[in-house]
Amino acid sequence: MTAPTAYEKHDHHQCIDEALLAARKICKKNGARLTALREQVLSKVWQSHRPLGAYAILELLSDEGQGHPAPPTVYRALDFLQENGLVHRLASLNAYIGCDAPGRAHDSQFLICRHCQITVEVASDSVSSALKTCAERRDFAILHSSVEIVGECPNCQQAQS
Amino acid sequence: MTAPTAYEKHDHHQCIDEALLAARKICKKNGARLTALREQVLSKVWQSHRPLGAYAILELLSDEGQGHPAPPTVYRALDFLQENGLVHRLASLNAYIGCDAPGRAHDSQFLICRHCQITVEVASDSVSSALKTCAERRDFAILHSSVEIVGECPNCQQAQS
């Protein structure tokens, strides 16, 4: 099994299902409580491979008839999901996306298509080690790092020409 | 002459002066108008090696008795400065910092001390090329990229122990 690359057509329900399964497993291991609300937020985040803003998630929850939750509800769920490595926040977009490799410690590296917004998480060892070397050279102790690369995905480049 | 490393004690007035001089030169070359207001904003941004929020800049301008400018005033100046490569925006902090190498095209790479907030811009070729390779491998066309590494600067690490 190869992971779907997001750009390609794929059975996206599988992405959501896998994400939820992985999340349950990880939370169990961490002794963290993946409540119904948190699962709902996580599945909204996974509804596409595009980053989603907190207020967009809020609307989706409303639409689903879960009452009309207030912002803190969503932000708290997102905080929980981030703490448990299940979602990442993309600072340049004020938006959130499901983590592709939850459970493994890793920094945050993304390719973001400015056209279609499809965003893929990458886990480049050479990027990571370049960052590490760069920091070490300056005696800087890394706590966490984030890489956000904005550009055009293969599909959108083709559509252009 | 070696560039001050921000962590070390240095004559910071020189940083500000150099930044202003460089800015004038670049704007002249670009046919861009570095107005009094824009210079004021740029020097506020350079008042420390710490990223500064738009509203903080606004306050500094007020304190200086330039009247009480409104947010758009500052945001417009910051937009101008960014377009001309004189400041960078740090998305993870919603804050702005003077560019260390204006004039040369480069992506945005920073080491941010979460303790003292001192932030240094780095220009690591190995990071840049790792990013490039990583994107190419996925047929992703980079428009721009940003790297924000959060951790502890050498000074704050020492103070710890």
Add this chain to the structure above:
DNA sequence: AATAAAATGTTATAATATTGCATTTTATCC
């Protein structure tokens, strides 16, 4: 000097995020 373009001033408002406190749900202890 007349005109157009660019920059700034001003007011209002949008978008994102947090604080503080009440209530409910879940876990823990006896």
Add this chain to the structure above:
DNA sequence: GGATAAAATGCAATATTATAACATTTTATT
């Protein structure tokens, strides 16, 4: 099982960051 504590959620208000829309002023061009 019932009492207690801890965690999660609901909810109202508000803080923070950023932009839109339009009037006025300044600067450049003719």
